[in-house]
Amino acid sequence: MPLDLPSLLSQSSCDRPLSAIRGLLPLESRPGLISLLAGKPNPSGFPFDSITLRLKPTVEGSKDAQGNPVQITIDGSDLERVLQYGSTNGDVMLQRELTKLISRVHHRTRDNGEPDGVFALAIGSGSQDLLYKTISILFNPQDTVLVESPVYPGFLPELETHRVKAVGISTDEQGLSSQALRDTLKSWNSSDATKELRFPKAIYTVPTGANPAGTTASTERKREILAIAREYGLLVLEDDPYYFLTFENMSEDALKQERALSYFALEREDADKWGYGYVLRFESFSKILSAGMRVGFMMGPPTLVNAVVALTASSNLHASGPAQAMAGELMQYWGTDGFLRHTHNVARMYKERRDMFGRQLDTILGRGEDGKQAPIATYVTPVAGMFYWIKLHLPPTDGAPEGDSYRVISEKALEFGVLAMPGGAFFVDKRKTPYVRTSFSLIEPQDAHEALLRLRRAVESAWKDAGYNEIPAMNT
Ligand SMILES: Cc1ncc(COP(=O)(O)O)c(C=O)c1O
Structure with missing residues (x-):
């Protein structure tokens, strides 16, 4: 059965009156019509003559057949319209x-x-x-x-x-x-x-x-x-x-x-x-x-x-x-x-960043380069986008048997000089959660390495504060 779409509309949407002017505007394009309708400013008062777009030299279509840089110019009636x-x-x-x-x-x-x-x-x-x-x-x-x-x-x-x-x-x-x-x-x-x-x-x-x-x-x-x-x-x-x-x-x-x-x-x-x-x-x-x-x-x-x-x-x-x-x-x-x-090239750039960040994660929070380090986080490798959603191995706190990333991130990690998004903000009930969102969209390898080391230190410090001399093995 098709969905009853009008029944989905909110009361305020049903009550919304049509904009008196905007409802009539499409009629202005009727041939031969002289419009005194809208309070549109006179474009002769606008100072712009053209807008020229130049693409970065590495971007799709940035050069013409002769290898010259391409310029896209918006002018005339197109510019006037927009x-x-x-x-x-x-x-x-x-x-x-x-x-x-x-x-x-x-x-x-x-x-x-x-x-x-x-x-x-x-x-x-x-x-x-x-x-x-x-x-x-x-x-x-x-x-x-x-x-x-x-x-x-x-x-x-x-x-x-x-x-x-x-x-x-x-x-x-x-x-x-x-x-x-x-x-x-x-x-x-x-x-x-x-x-x-x-x-x-x-x-x-x-x-x-x-x-x-x-x-x-x-x-x-x-x-x-x-x-x-x-x-x-x-x-x-x-x-x-x-x-x-x-x-x-x-x-x-x-x-x-x-x-x-x-x-x-x-x-x-x-x-x-x-x-x-x-x-x-x-x-x-x-x-x-x-x-x-x-x-x-x-x-x-x-x-x-x-x-x-x-x-x-x-x-x-x-x-x-x-x-x-x-x-x-x-x-x-x-x-x-x-x-x-173009979008394929952008996706490729994000893939390289994902790979770089993923390697650093494995090395610093995961099993380490030799595979022998005790991991302090789990994560699923993303196949799109710009985020790693990391479950930190944290000491239990009140009402949170798996720990709460909020304090660890907003106090400890900050103290150590790294910022990420504590996971609680992503839940409707703002629950305590060991998850943290990290973004690999901007970070360069050197900074990623340092950031994850600091995150590791913050987790280690949280365990110490909770009275553990050694971090217990995590269930993976
Ligand atoms: C899931 C999701 N929806 C919407 C937006 C908003 O994007 P826009 O810049 O198009 O407003 C974002 C921005 O990060 C997003 O992550």
């Missing part, structure tokens, strides 16, 4: 380029190669902007949402503000556990943990290189989860900013790189029975073009995407025009093949 107030759901050029990308990567096309037409696309000021608005358009106070546990903490504050209950679903080496999801839903009305709560509307997951756990779900795992979502009438919020940073089985040829299918792509399977609309997908340029550009995008059922766009119409109006133009012009110049080659 310097002006623009379309609420995103600039027309970037919309066009993204539609091509989405159709290709997520296979959302008809037989004639055109987009399948059952999804809408909206561009935002980063995916965080779109996630934040999605929470507002979906949830009423006391509604429930399921979140993978541990969860990206950027999703939680807005839930709290809206007094939405988040229920954590446990994860394994592939992230969100389909078994745990099914068990939770099956026992919803009988389990003490959930029986007083409303039945959830949605499940939130980061399927690739999850923040913080670094886990990546296989296509098969996603199939299982989508099947459960369909069975129980849940919307899947697929937050996938690390999708293109997949470095498992890297292919020599960027265009042949295999990645797990997205939930959004998987919706095509059994669409005859279930219809479309169970997946709202979020992507971002932050990790592959620039984080400061603040360009992200969402795709999914028009009812929900348009509700987010209506909220944008009364908040920030649209994402920055010049930032969208930078992305749109670059994507047009690269074409989808060039974009995929």
Whole structure:
């Protein structure tokens, strides 16, 4: 059965009046129409004549056929358009380029190669902007949402503000556990943990290189989860900013790189029975073009995407025009093949960093170079993204038989001169946990080595403080 999308909208979203001006703006493009409508500034007052983009010499497509550096210039009517107030759901050029990308990567096309037409696309000021608005358009106070546990903490504050209950679903080496999801839903009305709560509307997951756990779900795992979502009438919020940073089985040829299918792509399977609309997908340029550009995008059922766009119409109006133009012009110049080659190169760079950091981890917190050292941490090697989620071997503390990384990190490790993210922040209940999130995106080998040595000293010192002269062997 298709999902009843209008019933998912929050009261505030249903009550939101149409923006009087933004509702009429599309009519301005009608041929022959003279518009006195919008309070748009006169562009002759804008000082910019052109914007020129120059690519780093090592980047995909940075040189033309003669080997000369390529310049991409945004000027004329294109520049005028993006310097002006623009379309609420995103600039027309970037919309066009993204539609091509989405159709290709997520296979959302008809037989004639055109987009399948059952999804809408909206561009935002980063995916965080779109996630934040999605929470507002979906949830009423006391509604429930399921979140993978541990969860990206950027999703939680807005839930709290809206007094939405988040229920954590446990994860394994592939992230969100389909078994745990099914068990939770099956026992919803009988389990003490959930029986007083409303039945959830949605499940939130980061399927690739999850923040913080670094886990990546296989296509098969996603199939299982989508099947459960369909069975129980849940919307899947697929937050996938690390999708293109997949470095498992890297292919020599960027265009042949295999990645797990997205939930959004998987919706095509059994669409005859279930219809479309169970997946709202979020992507971002932050990790592959620039984080400061603040360009992200969402795709999914028009009812929900348009509700987010209506909220944008009364908040920030649209994402920055010049930032969208930078992305749109670059994507047009690269074409989808060039974009995929670029992201492949970025993924390769992260893989090298992952390998370097992983080796240092094995040497310093793991079994050591000769394999004889007593390990003081366990971790799963990430196949995408930029995080190692490390379980430290810590002395037990009150209510935490496996120890609590919070004090060890925020006091001891800091004293020794290293900073990482204590794991408690990534759980809905802010529990005590021995986990810590480390990022290998920026760190150079020398600093990684020193940072992990300091982390080791902090753990050793915590055991000493707890009265142990020697660290007991950990269960691995
Ligand atoms: C899982 C996840 N979602 C969303 C975001 C926000 O990304 P953006 O820069 O596109 O707003 C991040 C940023 O780190 C993230 O890790």
